[in-house]
Amino acid sequence: MKLLYTTVAMLCLISTGLAAKPAPNSLEGTQNCCHTVKKGKGHRLCADGTAGTPYCGKGPCNALGCACKGGCRKK
Template identity: 60%
Template sequence: MFGYLVTILVSIFLTAVVVQESEAVCCASGASLRWCVDCTRRTPYCGKGPCNIFGCACEGGCRQSCGPKLLDPVNAGIVIYYNTCRCNNKRSMTDEAVVDAYREDQVFEP
């Protein structure tokens, strides 16, 4: 009986030593069954890099939302698929940044 107790305690100790933190961000949710929140196709999760089997701990983290708008619905029985996903959020620049970018692109010849 004492041998079983030692085995159990050693097992618990080794598990505590070997197992690192198991908390991870999961990237399984997307804009739809086909699209991620940045309007890229799901593969099958929405991480920037490879994920584990549960869609968690993806390399590079999860994709960021662009305010997706799903278009062209296709009714496939119980499930509705969307053929098109468009981002609503656009990048914006200040007026000064636009002028600076324009000046940098210009080549002035004497």
């Protein structure tokens, strides 16, 4: 039972750390990221109203949706 509580506590701590915003001096914190926003029934759109593919960069983005070539799609 103690192992179960320890495991649950560790998972909670890990998920909290993953959900936190990136540090300002980290790679993700210093680059412009082009993420979609949720609109309605699971539709994920960019600022210009188009669907994300999967991110909203004008060109290709890295795996985190940051450092997109050409910047982000705007209104």
